[in-house]
Structures are given as structure tokens and as C-alpha cells.
Amino acid sequence: MTLIEEEGLQLTQVQTLEGHTDRVWGLAWKPATGTAGTPAMLVSCGGDKTVRIWKQRSTSSTSFDCLEVLEEIHTRTVRSCAWSPSGEKLATASFDATTAILEQNGNEFECVSTLEGHENEVKSVSWNASGSLLATCSRDKCVWIWEVLPGNEFDCVSVLQGHTQDVKMVQWHPTVDVLFSCSYDNTIKVWAEDGDSDDWRCVQTLGESNSGHSSTVWAMSFNATGDKMVTCSDDVTIKVWGVDIARLQSGDTSASWGHLCTLSGYHDRTIFSVHWSREGIIATGAADDAICLFIESEDHSVDGPKYKLLLKKEKAHDMDINSVRWSPTENRLLASASDDGTIKIWKLASMH
Amino acid sequence: MTLGLINANPIVREKKERINRAEAADHDAIDPLDIYDILNLISIDLVHIVRDIRDPEHPYSLEQLSVLSEDSITVDHNLARILITFTPTIQHCSMATVIGLCLRIKLKDCFPPHFKLDIKVAPGSHADEEAVNKQLNDKERIVAAMENPNLRQLVEEFDGSRSFSFDRNNKLSASNTSRLASEIGSSHSARFTSYEKLMRLDHHVDYIASNNNRSRNVTWRFLTKIFSLKKSSGGDSEEKMSVPSKSWRPDPNSRWPLQGW
Numbered sequence A: 001m002t003l004i005e006e007e008g009l010q011l012t013q014v015q016t017l018e019g020h021t022d023r024v025w026g027l028a029w030k031p032a033t034g035t036a037g038t039p040a041m042l043v044s045c046g047g048d049k050t051v052r053i054w055k056q057r058s059t060s061s062t063s064f065d066c067l068e069v070l071e072e073i074h075t076r077t078v079r080s081c082a083w084s085p086s087g088e089k090l091a092t093a094s095f096d097a098t099t100a101i102l103e104q105n106g107n108e109f110e111c112v113s114t115l116e117g118h119e120n121e122v123k124s125v126s127w128n129a130s131g132s133l134l135a136t137c138s139r140d141k142c143v144w145i146w147e148v149l150p151g152n153e154f155d156c157v158s159v160l161q162g163h164t165q166d167v168k169m170v171q172w173h174p175t176v177d178v179l180f181s182c183s184y185d186n187t188i189k190v191w192a193e194d195g196d197s198d199d200w201r202c203v204q205t206l207g208e209s210n211s212g213h214s215s216t217v218w219a220m221s222f223n224a225t226g227d228k229m230v231t232c233s234d235d236v237t238i239k240v241w242g243v244d245i246a247r248l249q250s251g252d253t254s255a256s257w258g259h260l261c262t263l264s265g266y267h268d269r270t271i272f273s274v275h276w277s278r279e280g281i282i283a284t285g286a287a288d289d290a291i292c293l294f295i296e297s298e299d300h301s302v303d304g305p306k307y308k309l310l311l312k313k314e315k316a317h318d319m320d321i322n323s324v325r326w327s328p329t330e331n332r333l334l335a336s337a338s339d340d341g342t343i344k345i346w347k348l349a350s351m352h
Numbered sequence B: 001m002t003l004g005l006i007n008a009n010p011i012v013r014e015k016k017e018r019i020n021r022a023e024a025a026d027h028d029a030i031d032p033l034d035i036y037d038i039l040n041l042i043s044i045d046l047v048h049i050v051r052d053i054r055d056p057e058h059p060y061s062l063e064q065l066s067v068l069s070e071d072s073i074t075v076d077h078n079l080a081r082i083l084i085t086f087t088p089t090i091q092h093c094s095m096a097t098v099i100g101l102c103l104r105i106k107l108k109d110c111f112p113p114h115f116k117l118d119i120k121v122a123p124g125s126h127a128d129e130e131a132v133n134k135q136l137n138d139k140e141r142i143v144a145a146m147e148n149p150n151l152r153q154l155v156e157e158f159d160g161s162r163s164f165s166f167d168r169n170n171k172l173s174a175s176n177t178s179r180l181a182s183e184i185g186s187s188h189s190a191r192f193t194s195y196e197k198l199m200r201l202d203h204h205v206d207y208i209a210s211n212n213n214r215s216r217n218v219t220w221r222f223l224t225k226i227f228s229l230k231k232s233s234g235g236d237s238e239e240k241m242s243v244p245s246k247s248w249r250p251d252p253n254s255r256w257p258l259q260g261w
Helices: A245-249 B003-023 B032-051 B093-110 B129-136 B139-146 B149-157 B178-184 B187-200 B202-209 B213-226
Strands: A009-017 A024-029 A041-046 A051-056 A064-070 A078-083 A089-094 A099-105 A108-115 A122-127 A133-138 A142-149 A153-161 A167-172 A179-183 A188-194 A199-206 A217-222 A228-233 A237-242 A258-264 A271-276 A282-286 A291-296 A307-313 A321-326 A333-338 A343-350 B073-076 B081-088 B116-121 B163-166 B172-175
Touching: A009 A064, A009 A307, A024 A333, A041 A078, A041 A333, A064 A108, A078 A122, A089 A122, A108 A153, A133 A167, A133 A179, A142 A167, A142 A179, A142 A188, A153 A199, A167 A217, A179 A217, A228 A271, A228 A282, A237 A271, A237 A282, A258 A307, A282 A321, A282 A333, B081 B093, B093 B116, B093 B129, B093 B139, B093 B149, B116 B129, B139 B149
Parallel strands: A024 A078, A024 A321, A122 A167, A217 A271, A271 A321, B081 B116
Antiparallel strands: A009 A343, A024 A041, A041 A051, A051 A064, A078 A089, A089 A099, A099 A108, A122 A133, A133 A142, A142 A153, A167 A179, A179 A188, A188 A199, A217 A228, A228 A237, A237 A258, A271 A282, A282 A291, A291 A307, A321 A333, A333 A343, B073 B081, B163 B172
């Protein structure tokens, strides 16, 4: 685990990406870019129904240019976007109840498949670690799992029912094929494939009785090793959860997640997004226009790890922050998306 | 019903003083006090517009369904936050959420975009208060609801001069009653008529006369902006969602129902 040199760390704005004509809901860094001579690429999506691709001008530059604006993909707000692990495909989830799969052809992106099935707005899409499975969730309270087949075929493998309300986000575990979903019903559900019957089922629900959230859970993120998960909520708290990773990775579907720590008092409005960097820094973005960064505290209590605030960037945007994402390749580079229609790129660095 | 009148006097008297203070302020900057005053004017406006509307065929007027009280609006200027509470007289869940949505949409342009608006039902006024408040303040749900063509049409036609009613199947519908139509003609003139009615009331005349023209123009500009002066036409919705008919897809009306957003 990296020891983080905290002295004088500040979050400095590197660039503002403008172009969206409505709020920006989501963004995602393209895997395997921004390193080894490849300029970084970013996708964003929003209320203007567009999906925008941004590219770093050159590997030595900090500027991003808009590579493409995809307008015909969806007929309503595009809520979420996610690259496949290889970066070959891009999935976008929309309020028009469809999920589009896009592929890059030269300098252009084209829609190669449209996934239909949800009854109303699709809120989130996530690829598993190997890129063989895709998950989507919707206000229809269901989570759909799709198998990725050759020739851009997508077969629905399972429709998971269990949440009693609108499902806000789905996220696959970084190393094992276990799916997590969080919802307006204040719970987080863990879904795994039953070894015998190949049926997907809910193996755990993290609710208020397990020290869970007391209002809508908006997002989840895992640390690099996958033994910890962080969640954020409308109840203005951030919660960290842990699991026995050895058990989980050995295929024990009963390996259960337990509450480790609750962080409260840092945001005073709904926390919409949370993301755990590979280095171990937790970033949160909230409706109070602020970005907070947390790291593990050296004061280990007998109950487990504790986390503390590294810094709070007030007024990071003029309006609500909907998404925060760490770059997978460039260290300490953070992107944030806001209701103000902009995306900001930040660098966490010491001013010394 | 005298509730509106009971509220009106105290609000007006307070407002007199407040406007006088605001006159001294910088006229170019957006004065939060102006916003506050406008919001209070809206509450009077809504109360008076709907107070007289009664139709024997549709027993519930908007006033009876939802009341904005003098404590309705709280503005925190430092944090740029506004809290609006309304009291649904009828304890019907879908009604409260639709009314709250209408209020939010109508008030959206009332203040700068960085202001954060929370809309809640008055404490203790609704059986499912927590659930209603949660839905009314879930930004994602609100945005999705406004992209629902059925709901949007309803909200855009909401101008306080329509009565809402429940049919036999307890389904919400809005209507321009025949009595309304004959009395006020087109909805365009309805707003002017209603505002003039306000003007004619004695205490309002005193209040308006005691202010300079600038205040009145600012107020009027905001009001006309909110109750946008386009005729409510049932027929045209700006964007048609061209949904290819597929067997798996449920009926668009039930998929995006009016009440369940």
C-alpha cells in the first residue's frame, strides 16, 4: 500500500471541458490510454442526449479536445457510460430505456448494438473484469445481466429482481464475477451465480440493519484489490465495507460484506458519486458542489481501518457534481462532471 | 374559504417594508430579497387565482388540493438554498408528487441556476410525507419525469387556473371547466384577469401604489416569465418520441404513467 505524502497536497484545476448544453451526468476514462505514448481519452454523457469523446492533445499536453459528439444514439438523457476493459467497446445507458453499444471505427464511433428490455429509464451500465458480461439497471427495479458474444451479439442471461425501488447503479467486482447494485430503496445488493444451477441470485443485502444507509444509495466503488467497497448516499454519508477476499476469490458465494467505517459531516447534500483510485484515495462528488478526498488513517482502531479527510475542494463546480473518476493510468488525475454542463480535470499534487 | 385572505394581509404588510429596503440596494444585482418577495407573490397569486374556481362537476379546486402558506418559502441567502413547503389538503400520494413537480418546474426560472431548491410537503400534512419528500427531491427522478411527454404536457399546462380532479377510477386529470372557459376566455387572458383581480383588492392597490415603478416592473417581469403567456394547447407536444412498436414493449402510457414517476 502506497504511503501518501500528505504535506501540502492540493487539487488544482488543469482544464475545463465545455461543450455539453445540459448537465453532464457521467464520464469514463478509456482504459489503456494516457500511458505509454497513447494520449488519454475520456467519454462523457448528459442531459443534452449526447455522448462526447474527448482526447488529450498529445501525451505531453494537459489539454483535451472534443474528438466527437454523438447525437443520434439516444432520444433522451444519456445517464451513464462505460468502456469495456479492453477499450474496444463503449456502452451508454439512457432514459430512453435502451443501452447502446458503440465501437470506434477510425475516428468515428458507431452504434453496433442496442440492448432493449428495461421497462423504463436505464440508469447505469457496467462491464465485468474480463469483458464477457454486461450489467444494466433501471427504474423498473430490475438488474439485467447480458452475455457478450462474438459479432456484437448480446444475450440476456438473467433478469434480477429484488430491489423494491429504482436501481441507481450497478458495478461488477474488480476481480470476481460478483455484481453489486445500489438503489433508491436504501440498500446495496450482492448478486452471484449459484455454482450448481448457473442461476444468478441475491447473496447479500446491505441495508439499514447491517449499518447501511438510511436513504438512496447513489454509487459504489472498489479499491484495487477488491477487498473493500465504498458507497455514498442521499443520507450524506460515505460508508466503507470489507470482505474476506480470499474466500470471495475462491468462489465462496457466502463470503459476506461487513460495515467497516462511516464518514459523515463532510458533505451536507446528496453525495452522487464516489470513486476509489488504484493508489487508495477515495474521491466523492456531491450536490454541495464540493469534491472530497479521503485516505486511510494511520490510527487503526481495533475494529478495523479508519479513513480521514485528505482535503475538501469547495465550489469545485458551480452546481451539483454528478460524477468523479480517477484516471486509471495517470496518477492522481481526477475528472468531475457537473450540472453546470462542464467537466473539470484536476491534478492532485503537492505545492512544494 | 377564507384561508387565503387570512394569509394575504400579513404577507402584504411585511412585503411593504421589505421592498423599501430593497430600493436602496444596487439595482443591477439580483437581490435575494426580490426573489423572496416574488415567491411570496406567487403564493398570494396562486391562492387568489384558484380560490374562486369552483366547478360543481369537479369538486376539488387546486386551492383545496394544495395550499401554499405564508411559511411556505424559506431562503438561505448565504448557502443559496431555497426550501418551499406546501400543504396538500387531500392526502393522495400521486397528487402531492405531481403538484410538487409542477411547483418545481414553474419556479425553476425564478432564481439563479446555482440556487438549490428543495420542495417538501408541510410536516405532518401527509401520510407518506417521507416518501413524497424523497421523490420530490430526487434530481434524477425529476429530470426523468420531465422527459416523460405525458407528465410534461400536464406540467406545462399547469397555470393555477385549472382544476384537478379524480375520475371514478381515481385517476388524475386536469380540465378546463366549462364555467372557467366562459368566465375567463382563453388562458392567456386568464392570467391577466387574475392579476387584475389582485390589483383590484384594496390592500393590494395600496401596496402597489406605495412602490416605485421599478419594483413593480421587476415583479411583473418575473411573474409573466413564470406563468409563461403561451396559450395552453392540448394538441401539440414539441417532440414526438418515435417509438417503434415492438411486441415486448409495454404501452407507452403505462410505461411512463402520469402518477408513477
